Amino acid sequence: MAEIQTPPYDLIILGASGFTGKYVVREALKFFNAPTSPLKSFALAGRSQAKLRQALQWATHPSPPPSIPILIADTTDPLSLQTLSSQTKLILNCVGPFRLHGEPVVAACTSSGCDYLDICGEPEFMEKMEAKYHEKAIETGSLVVSACGFDSIPAEMGLMFNSRQWLPPAVPNRVEAYLSLESDKRIVGNFGTYESAVLGIANADKLQELRRSRPKRARPAILGPPPPKGPLIEHQKKVGLWAVKLPSADSIVVRRTLASLTENPHGLPAVNESAEWVEKRKSFWSTVKPAHFGVKIGTKSLLGILRLMMVGVFMGILARTSFGRWLLLKFPSFFSLGWFKKKGPSEDEVQSASFKMWFVGHGFSDSNLASQRNSKPDMEIITRVMGPEIGYLTTPIILIQCALILLSQRGNLPKGGAFPPGILFGPADLRERLQQNGISFDVISKSRLPA
Numbered sequence: 001m002a003e004i005q006t007p008p009y010d011l012i013i014l015g016a017s018g019f020t021g022k023y024v025v026r027e028a029l030k031f032f033n034a035p036t037s038p039l040k041s042f043a044l045a046g047r048s049q050a051k052l053r054q055a056l057q058w059a060t061h062p063s064p065p066p067s068i069p070i071l072i073a074d075t076t077d078p079l080s081l082q083t084l085s086s087q088t089k090l091i092l093n094c095v096g097p098f099r100l101h102g103e104p105v106v107a108a109c110t111s112s113g114c115d116y117l118d119i120c121g122e123p124e125f126m127e128k129m130e131a132k133y134h135e136k137a138i139e140t141g142s143l144v145v146s147a148c149g150f151d152s153i154p155a156e157m158g159l160m161f162n163s164r165q166w167l168p169p170a171v172p173n174r175v176e177a178y179l180s181l182e183s184d185k186r187i188v189g190n191f192g193t194y195e196s197a198v199l200g201i202a203n204a205d206k207l208q209e210l211r212r213s214r215p216k217r218a219r220p221a222i223l224g225p226p227p228p229k230g231p232l233i234e235h236q237k238k239v240g241l242w243a244v245k246l247p248s249a250d251s252i253v254v255r256r257t258l259a260s261l262t263e264n265p266h267g268l269p270a271v272n273e274s275a276e277w278v279e280k281r282k283s284f285w286s287t288v289k290p291a292h293f294g295v296k297i298g299t300k301s302l303l304g305i306l307r308l309m310m311v312g313v314f315m316g317i318l319a320r321t322s323f324g325r326w327l328l329l330k331f332p333s334f335f336s337l338g339w340f341k342k343k344g345p346s347e348d349e350v351q352s353a354s355f356k357m358w359f360v361g362h363g364f365s366d367s368n369l370a371s372q373r374n375s376k377p378d379m380e381i382i383t384r385v386m387g388p389e390i391g392y393l394t395t396p397i398i399l400i401q402c403a404l405i406l407l408s409q410r411g412n413l414p415k416g417g418a419f420p421p422g423i424l425f426g427p428a429d430l431r432e433r434l435q436q437n438g439i440s441f442d443v444i445s446k447s448r449l450p451a
C-alpha cells in the first residue's frame with residue numbers, strides 16, 4: 001500500500017506581503033515552535049520574493065528574521081497553486097479582493113485535499129465557493145472556511161456567547177449587535193478592504209441571483225414574534241451609541257451557521273472523534289439557542305452617524321457604474337472621508353485603535369411566554385466583545401487561532417466541506433482561545449424589561 005506522505009508545512013500564508021498578510025505573519029510567529037503549539041513549520045507565499053522577504057523582516061523587526069521558506073505562487077497560475085497546496089496541511093489565504101483572486105485557491109485546495117481558511121468578508125464569494133466546491137471538498141477531505149477574521153468571528157462567537165446566557169426556561173428572541181470603533185488617533189483601513197467593499201456593492205445583485213439558483217436552507221425555529229423594523233437611525237441609550245444598519249457579511253455568516261445548526265442540531269460529526277468530544281460537541285450546541293440577528297455600526301455622536309451614512313450613500317450610488325467605481329477606487333480617502341487610504345494606517349494608528357461590539361439580546365424569561373398571542377420580550381441580556389484594532393490586529397489573532405484549532409484538533413472536525421466558521425469552531429473552544437489572546441467576551445447586564 002502506498003504510504004501517505006505528510007506535507008512538509010503545517011501551513012502556508014498566501015498573500016503574506018499584503019497589508020493584512022504581514023500582520024498575519026507577525027501573529028503566526030508568536031506561536032511558531034512554541035512548546036505546546038502545533039505550529040512547527042510554515043512558509044510564506046505570494047508573487048514577489050522581494051516583497052515577501054520585506055514582510056518577514058517587518059514582522060520580526062527589530063530581531064533578525066528566522067529562516068522561513070518563501071514560495072512563489074500567483075493566483076493567475078493554477079499550477080503554482082497546485083504545487084503550493086500539495087506542500088501543506090493548510091493554506092491561510094490573505095489575497096483579496098476574494099471575488100477576483102480567491103476561487104483558484106479554493107479550487108487548488110479542494111483538488112489536493114488541503115484545508116483552506118481565509119479572511120474574506122464578501123458574502124457572494126463565500127456562498128459561491130460553498131455552492132461550487134462543497135461536494136468536492138467532502139470527497140478530497142478539504143475544509144474550506146471563509147470569514148475567519150473580524151468578518152465574521154466576533155459576530156458569530158458574540159451571538160453564541162449571548163445566546164448561551166439565556167438559561168432555561170429563558171430563551172432569546174433577537175440579538176442586535178452594535179459595533180463601535182474607537183481610537184485616540186484616526187481610524188483608517190487599507191485600500192484592500194475598501195476595494196473589496198466597492199466590488200461587493202457593485203455585484204450585490206449577483207448574490208441574490210446565486211441564492212435564487214440554490215436550494216433553500218433550513219430556517220431555525222426562533223421563539224416569539226419577528227423583530228420590529230425600527231428607525232433608520234437608532235439612539236441605543238443602553239450602550240450610549242447612535243447606530244445605523246451595517247451592511248457587512250456578519251449577519252449573513254451567522255445565518256449560515258444557524259441554518260447549518262438547524263440541519264445538524266448536534267453540530268457537525270467529525271472524522272475521528274472520541275466519545276468525549278462527541279459529548280462536548282452535543283452539550284455545547286444544546287446551549288446555543290437561535291435568535292434573529294442584525295448588526296449596526298454606532299458612534300457616540302449623531303454627527304458621526306451622519307458621516308458614516310454619507311460614505312454609504314457615496315459608495316452605494318457610485319459603485320454601480322464603471323465610472324463611479326473608477327472614481328471611488330482612484331480617490332479612496334476623499335470618498336470614504338479619510339477612513340480608507342491607499343497605503344493603509346500607520347503602525348501608531350493600528351496600535352491605538354480598538355473595537356467594542358455590544359450584543360443587546362431581547363427574549364423571554366420563560367419560553368412559554370413566547371408562544372402567547374401578542375407576546376413581547378420581557379427580558380434583556382447585554383454582552384460585549386472587545387478587542388484591538390479590527391483589520392490588522394484582531395483579524396490575524398482570529399485567523400491564527402482558527403488555524404491552530406485545525407492543526408491541533410483536526411480529528412474533531414468534519415472530513416471535508418465548505419462551512420461557515422461558527423459551526424466548526426464554536427465547540428472547539430475558539431472563544432476561550434480568543435479570550436486568552438486579547439479579545440474578551442463579557443456579560444454586561446441581565447434585566448427584566450418593563451411590561
Ligand SMILES: NC(=O)c1ccc[n+]([C@@H]2O[C@H](COP(=O)([O-])OP(=O)(O)OC[C@H]3O[C@@H](n4cnc5c(N)ncnc54)[C@H](OP(=O)(O)O)[C@@H]3O)[C@@H](O)[C@H]2O)c1
Pocket residue numbers: 014015016017018019020021046047048051073074075076094095096097098101119120121147148149150151152190191192193194196197390391392395
Ligand atoms: N475579515 C476581515 O475583517 C478583513 C480584515 C483585513 C483584510 N481583509 C481582506 O483581506 C484582503 C486583503 O486586504 P489587504 O488590505 O491586505 O490587501 P493588500 O495589501 O492589497 O494585499 C493583497 C495581497 O494579495 C497579493 N496578491 C494580489 N494579487 C495576487 C495574485 N495574482 N497572486 C498572488 N498574490 C496576489 C498581494 O501581493 P503583492 O504584494 O505581490 O501585490 C498582497 O500580498 C481584502 O479582501 C480585505 O477585504 C479582511
